[in-house]
Amino acid sequence: MKRWLLLQIGRAGLAAWATASLVFILSRLLAAGAEEALLGEAPDLQTRTVASSPVARQALQQRLGLDEPVFYVTRTSRDPAAWRWHGPHNQYHRWLAGLLRGQLGWSYRTGQPIGPQLRAAFAYTLPLAVLAAAGATVAALGLGLALASGGPASGGWRAALHLALTSLQGIPVYALALGLLFVFANPDALNLLPAYSLGANPADLTPAAYALQLIMPVLTLVLAVLPELALPLAAALRHELRADYATTARAKGVPAARLLRHHALPNALLPLLTSFANLLPTLLAGTVLVESVFSLPGMGRLLAEAAAAHDYPVVVAGVLVTAGVRLLCLALADVLYALADPRIRLAL
Amino acid sequence: MTFTSRPRPAALRRLAIGWLVMVGAAGLLAPWLPLPFAVGVPDLLHLAEPPAWTTAPRHWLGTDLFGRDVLTELLFGARQVVVLSLPATALAALAGALAGGSAGFWGNRGCRLPLAAWLLGLAGAWWLAVLPGGGHAAAGLLGAAALAGWAAPRLPWVSRAQWPLPLDSLFQAAITLLGAVPRLVLVLTLAAGPPLPMGQLLLLLGAVAWPEPARQVRAQMLQVRTLPFVEAARAVGLSPTQVWLRHALPHACRPLRAVVPLSLAGLIGLETTLAFLGVGRPPDVASWGQLLGMVRQEPSAWWLVASAGGALLLTLLALQQVARSNR
Numbered sequence: 001m002k003r004w005l006l007l008q009i010g011r012a013g014l015a016a017w018a019t020a021s022l023v024f025i026l027s028r029l030l031a032a033g034a035e036e037a038l039l040g041e042a043p044d045l046q047t048r049t050v051a052s053s054p055v056a057r058q059a060l061q062q063r064l065g066l067d068e069p070v071f072y073v074t075r076t077s078r079d080p081a082a083w084r085w086h087g088p089h090n091q092y093h094r095w096l097a098g099l100l101r102g103q104l105g106w107s108y109r110t111g112q113p114i115g116p117q118l119r120a121a122f123a124y125t126l127p128l129a130v131l132a133a134a135g136a137t138v139a140a141l142g143l144g145l146a147l148a149s150g151g152p153a154s155g156g157w158r159a160a161l162h163l164a165l166t167s168l169q170g171i172p173v174y175a176l177a178l179g180l181l182f183v184f185a186n187p188d189a190l191n192l193l194p195a196y197s198l199g200a201n202p203a204d205l206t207p208a209a210y211a212l213q214l215i216m217p218v219l220t221l222v223l224a225v226l227p228e229l230a231l232p233l234a235a236a237l238r239h240e241l242r243a244d245y246a247t248t249a250r251a252k253g254v255p256a257a258r259l260l261r262h263h264a265l266p267n268a269l270l271p272l273l274t275s276f277a278n279l280l281p282t283l284l285a286g287t288v289l290v291e292s293v294f295s296l297p298g299m300g301r302l303l304a305e306a307a308a309a310h311d312y313p314v315v316v317a318g319v320l321v322t323a324g325v326r327l328l329c330l331a332l333a334d335v336l337y338a339l340a341d342p343r344i345r346l347a348l
Numbered sequence: 349m350t351f352t353s354r355p356r357p358a359a360l361r362r363l364a365i366g367w368l369v370m371v372g373a374a375g376l377l378a379p380w381l382p383l384p385f386a387v388g389v390p391d392l393l394h395l396a397e398p399p400a401w402t403t404a405p406r407h408w409l410g411t412d413l414f415g416r417d418v419l420t421e422l423l424f425g426a427r428q429v430v431v432l433s434l435p436a437t438a439l440a441a442l443a444g445a446l447a448g449g450s451a452g453f454w455g456n457r458g459c460r461l462p463l464a465a466w467l468l469g470l471a472g473a474w475w476l477a478v479l480p481g482g483g484h485a486a487a488g489l490l491g492a493a494a495l496a497g498w499a500a501p502r503l504p505w506v507s508r509a510q511w512p513l514p515l516d517s518l519f520q521a522a523i524t525l526l527g528a529v530p531r532l533v534l535v536l537t538l539a540a541g542p543p544l545p546m547g548q549l550l551l552l553l554g555a556v557a558w559p560e561p562a563r564q565v566r567a568q569m570l571q572v573r574t575l576p577f578v579e580a581a582r583a584v585g586l587s588p589t590q591v592w593l594r595h596a597l598p599h600a601c602r603p604l605r606a607v608v609p610l611s612l613a614g615l616i617g618l619e620t621t622l623a624f625l626g627v628g629r630p631p632d633v634a635s636w637g638q639l640l641g642m643v644r645q646e647p648s649a650w651w652l653v654a655s656a657g658g659a660l661l662l663t664l665l666a667l668q669q670v671a672r673s674n675r
Contacts, residue, residue, distance in 0.1 A: 015525065015528050016528060018525060019528045019529055022525070023529075023534075023537055026538060167668075170614070170617065170665075170667070170668055171617075171664060172617035172620060172621050172637075173621075174620075174624045174637070174640075175617075175620075175640060175657060175660060175661075178640055178643050178644070178653070178657075179657065181643065181644070182643055182650075182653050185647070186647045187647065282530065284530070285530030285532050288533065289532075289625075303533065304536060304625060304627075307540030308540055308625075308626070310540070319529055319533060319537055322530065322533055323528040323529050326530070
């Protein structure tokens, strides 16, 4: 078991490294305009004129580490195209060596180390994602049980609920967030909730204001992931209720509610463990939009803004963290599978 | 499912297809429609005004924050669906069918390539990557490939030199790698920066969308390849490629009828999301996402929510309905 777990984590790490490396190299190949963009953002005209001189450009390239080749080998694009070996003096090697020492690099825009920046953003996003995950799990269990309890031919509110959930399924997260914003934080409609974050630092807010500010983002995320949890759960429950053991239990006189909760639910949950474990990474992706719409200073907004500003070191670090979380959650799902169902053998 | 079959699926399906045809026609014909206002041209006297049906400048659906006519923007937003999301979906479905179909049909052992094919592939890669030696080495490899091809029917040890191409493992690795990062984050990372040309954006959207159809086709192919008619086609003496392309693949593509509308819905969502974030396309290209995003600055603009949100919602619901009735 321990060996299998280590293997699983190793595999997850390997995949995260491969993805981040791929993004690193692709983004550096696309980053040709990065220093131009930075020069363009110079605050006043004088700096800009000074900075656009070739010397300043070279200094800037040196500061950003862009004067070195991207990878161990590069291909010269000039007419006799050939491969050149650069040894360890290249951007990728520096990045990887820094990564192994826990140093994620420096932001192009601010010149600050990325680690603390990412940690602060993550500390803001994590409560959001965990709250949303908990809310979505509870709501999905409740709705799934409610949908399945009526039997296949029941109509009325269950049909309406089913229809609402299926309609919700394909709606993009930003549209959901805007819809909530339009209804609940609109001076012309219901002006119940604050639309935008009041202060950048959650520590400055009173707990009540903080909670009030979190309602809409969490609700958006819950609504975004609810259909893909509740609908398969309801289908699996209905499938289990048709099985022979359910018939036997009914013949023994087990009440319907007890049959649903104690007999069908554990069996129906098993195939859905993966989707529940995948909840956190999906929510992390959802925060990119939710935090942009509601102006929250979290991980998703950091990533979106860094991408828009060509701040590639921050983007690569964000991708690495996201990929790592996702792959760890998948490994966790496998472990939970094995714990929940002793019939499943862990394949080495 | 019984819930979904109750309100007469045939009528719903017709309604859904009707709406989709309307969106498609609007997108195709938008530049040639006799619209009262040109696209992207602001009416500076009427910024963010609700629909005006009786007073002089008849903005049927109102104007947006910059004074552009919402009806015109909406029709040109449908154009994004037709020229970007639809081709990207087609690309993803094609790539998914070919990749998933071959991975499912041949697996890891089934596709045994002779020495000549490996040498040919190596020569091509050598030439494309301009490895040391360049053209000469590639020509030498090409000659070796020709020699191997010539010798294979004559010398038994050459014809025995075959190695399987691990198609299924390659397929799974590609899907795992793409799946490690959420789709939106990946697109955001690669599309951020200067606006991409149409072709590159299309390729990018296709590249993130192909795993889902591919997975479905592969799963279906694993069942189809054991069916008697495939075995019969093999027994008749058709080559494996012919059996795959003519007989197995058309059946394995059956799940695509339900998957492709959902993929299209996903890509429309992704495209409008990018437009909302202002990533990937120039800001003057009309899109439903951009139109909808203006609600943040002007929360009282109900006509923006009703028109852009309504069009998006109806399109996505129609695609879901089509997918459900094709299942």
